[in-house]
Amino acid sequence: MFAYIYNFNGKICEGYVEATLTQKKKQAIVDAAAALFLNKGYGNVSMDEIAAQAGVSKRTVYNHFPSKEVLFSEIVRTTWSLFDIPVMVYHEGSDIRQDLIVFSNKFLIMLRSEQFSKLLRLVMGESGRFPELTALYSESGIRSLVRTLADYLQSTGKDIDDIQLASMHYLGMVKEALFWPVMLGIVPMPSPERDKEIIEKSTDMFIKLYQLA
Numbered sequence: 001m002f003a004y005i006y007n008f009n010g011k012i013c014e015g016y017v018e019a020t021l022t023q024k025k026k027q028a029i030v031d032a033a034a035a036l037f038l039n040k041g042y043g044n045v046s047m048d049e050i051a052a053q054a055g056v057s058k059r060t061v062y063n064h065f066p067s068k069e070v071l072f073s074e075i076v077r078t079t080w081s082l083f084d085i086p087v088m089v090y091h092e093g094s095d096i097r098q099d100l101i102v103f104s105n106k107f108l109i110m111l112r113s114e115q116f117s118k119l120l121r122l123v124m125g126e127s128g129r130f131p132e133l134t135a136l137y138s139e140s141g142i143r144s145l146v147r148t149l150a151d152y153l154q155s156t157g158k159d160i161d162d163i164q165l166a167s168m169h170y171l172g173m174v175k176e177a178l179f180w181p182v183m184l185g186i187v188p189m190p191s192p193e194r195d196k197e198i199i200e201k202s203t204d205m206f207i208k209l210y211q212l213a
Helices: 016-038 047-054 057-064 068-081 095-112 114-126 130-156 163-178 193-211
Strands: none
Touching: 016 047, 016 057, 016 068, 047 057, 057 068, 057 095, 068 130, 095 130, 095 163, 095 193, 114 130, 130 163, 163 193
16 A cells, blocks of 8 residues: 655655565565575576566566576575674684684574575576576675685784685585585584584684684
């Protein structure tokens, strides 16, 4: 239902309401596309289906998203915005070990979330036919975490030859030990105590390897 609101001069102002309705339509499109992609696969979903699912016209879909690639990119961005993305800021005298452990714990919670698992399965299932999905997923997600960690390591002033590689190395230790084996059904979900043990051991090895102490 369309409603009128008034600005500070007492005049009728419709722009805010229109913008809100536009945002609702855009979100409906994103939600519909995400549900259809996860249920049927990226390649098997048409823009017509997305429009029907969202309850909008096909023109409205294209007004917001000129292609499925752009729409998928928005889904990735929206999904990542739901996470508590780890933030790292180095200050003189910061406890690097503790900062890394806190970062890893938040990273692991994000990896194990239902939203992330669904998104990852979609990308893995469709990347063979649509390799651009992997690029969109990486640029909007994992790469931002690598950059966050790399920026932190850079600010420590430590002598690290390849900071990006070091960042990927650290994230990889966490993923390979605590995420992928569970994701692939190789091992059961570790206990919180086991998570803590592995994260601390991985952090200690990383600090020793890159001489961060």
